[in-house]
Amino acid sequence: MSASLTREVIHGLPKVLLHDHLDGGVRPATVLELAAEIGHELPVTDGTVEGLAEWFRASADSGSLVRYLETFEHTVAVMQTREHLFRVAKECVLDLAADGVVYAESRYAPEQHLERGLTLEEVVEAVNAGLRAGEAEAAAAGRPVVVRSLLTAMRHAARSLEIAELAVRYRDEGVAGFDIAGAEAGFPPSRHLAAFEHLKAHNAHFTIHAGEAFGLPSIWEALQVCGADRLGHGVRVVDDIALGEGTVTDDPEAANRAAVEDPSSLRLGRLAAYVRDTRVPLEMCPHSNVQTGAAPSIAAHPITALARLRYRVTLNTDNRLMSDTSMTKEMTALVEQAGWGLDDLRWVTTNAMKSAFLPFDERLELIEGTIKPAYARAAEGFHP
Ligand SMILES: O=c1[nH]cnc2c1ncn2[C@H]1C[C@H](O)[C@@H](CO)O1
Numbered sequence: 286m287s288a289s290l291t292r293e294v295i296h297g298l299p300k301v302l303l304h305d306h307l308d309g310g311v312r313p314a315t316v317l318e319l320a321a322e323i324g325h326e327l328p329v330t331d332g333t334v335e336g337l338a339e340w341f342r343a344s345a346d347s348g349s350l351v352r353y354l355e356t357f358e359h360t361v362a363v364m365q366t367r368e369h370l371f372r373v374a375k376e377c378v379l380d381l382a383a384d385g386v387v388y389a390e391s392r393y394a395p396e397q398h399l400e401r402g403l404t405l406e407e408v409v410e411a412v413n414a415g416l417r418a419g420e421a422e423a424a425a426a427g428r429p430v431v432v433r434s435l436l437t438a439m440r441h442a443a444r445s446l447e448i449a450e451l452a453v454r455y456r457d458e459g460v461a462g463f464d465i466a467g468a469e470a471g472f473p474p475s476r477h478l479a480a481f482e483h484l485k486a487h488n489a490h491f492t493i494h495a496g497e498a499f500g501l502p503s504i505w506e507a508l509q510v511c512g513a514d515r516l517g518h519g520v521r522v523v524d525d526i527a528l529g530e531g532t533v534t535d536d537p538e539a540a541n542r543a544a545v546e547d548p549s550s551l552r553l554g555r556l557a558a559y560v561r562d563t564r565v566p567l568e569m570c571p572h573s574n575v576q577t578g579a580a581p582s583i584a585a586h587p588i589t590a591l592a593r594l595r596y597r598v599t600l601n602t603d604n605r606l607m608s609d610t611s612m613t614k615e616m617t618a619l620v621e622q623a624g625w626g627l628d629d630l631r632w633v634t635t636n637a638m639k640s641a642f643l644p645f646d647e648r649l650e651l652i653e654g655t656i657k658p659a660y661a662r663a664a665e666g667f668h669p
């Protein structure tokens with residue numbers, strides 16, 4: 286009964302987060318403090334944590350991915366030394382643990398953290414050390430969380446092969462995989478084929494931001510040309526799902542209703558069918574999509590139709606700072622605004638754990654030992 290599924294109950298549920306940017310989740314207080322320390326000028330001058338947090342949220346709320354991404358200048362600026370990277374990574378783990386996250390993959394682009402002389406290896410080692418310190422502190426506080434990193438290459442730049450090599454080199458030291466991010470239009474993933482070939486040659490995992498600001502060609506390339514294991518966002522797969530005379534994209538709210546009332550009225554094109562048939566995990570990020578204009582609202586976000594159609598949907602935060610969000614907030618919004626229930630939350634959580642770039646036995650242990658028992662206990666609470 287979703288009536289009892291309050292924010293407090295949701296906060297207590299175990300969560301799995303596959304798509305969270307380290308530089309998109311810096312605490313506003315930390316940005317403020319470190320910017321003052323290094324003399325980086327921030328765009329707001331009232332000096333308050335609240336003012337800065339609001340600036341990030343409002344600036345990211347532009348309806349444009351390109352403008353959303355401009356705000357990262359001010360988090361990346363304070364992540365340029367070992368000490369600062371360590372701190373940001375550690376605080377990230379503590380914040381996720383406090384949100385009830387039990388497994389997370391935190392991604393960042395090492396090439397963006399070289400401004401003050403660090404090497405790529407030093408960046409990775411500083412972040413890894415911070416993640417391990419955060420895990421230890423969270424476990425000691427009774428909130429165990431496992432956090433792995435994904436190394437991102439920026440799609441407009443030309444360092445993807447180097448970053449892929451770095452991901453392979455550090456695979457046994459907490460780096461679980463690789464990603465491509467940045468503005469999508471004009472920078473197709475196939476520009477980075479050498480990186481993907483290297484990863485495949487070494488049996489490494491990768492995801493690609495695709496189908497966020499740009500539609501089906503980007504999803505098709507990510508899967509069929511590059512061989513991505515998962516899709517970052519992938520929300521525009523609904524461009525290939527017909528509803529009436531148009532597509533789900535034309536009227537996502539009607540599609541969410543149709544997916545429940547009459548699923549056969551939604552007709553999958555070849556690519557949309559391929560994504561569902563092969564169980565490609567979709568790393569969906571509702572609040573981020575509303576901000577960048579990839580979805581009209583939480584109620585009308587295609588995540589609900591895709592969930593009802595049984596795509597391999599996972600729920601994610603993307604950028605907790607810019608989107609002023611958390612896993613608790615993403616889940617609560619779907620419950621309150623899109624008719625989701627406890628079964629849906631358990632399902633996306635299990636989907637995410639199944640899709641993690643963690644060895645199978647470790648995934649199974651988290652599903653059987655942590656996720657299933659906690660959701661079963663929560664379900665009991667809803668019986669009369
Ligand atoms: O949603 C996103 N789409 C594309 N790129 C993104 C998104 N969120 C963050 N990024 C970029 C900006 C960061 O600096 C970079 C690495 O985390 O990834």
Ligand SMILES: [Zn+2]
Pocket residue numbers: 304306466494517603
């Ligand atoms: Zn992202």
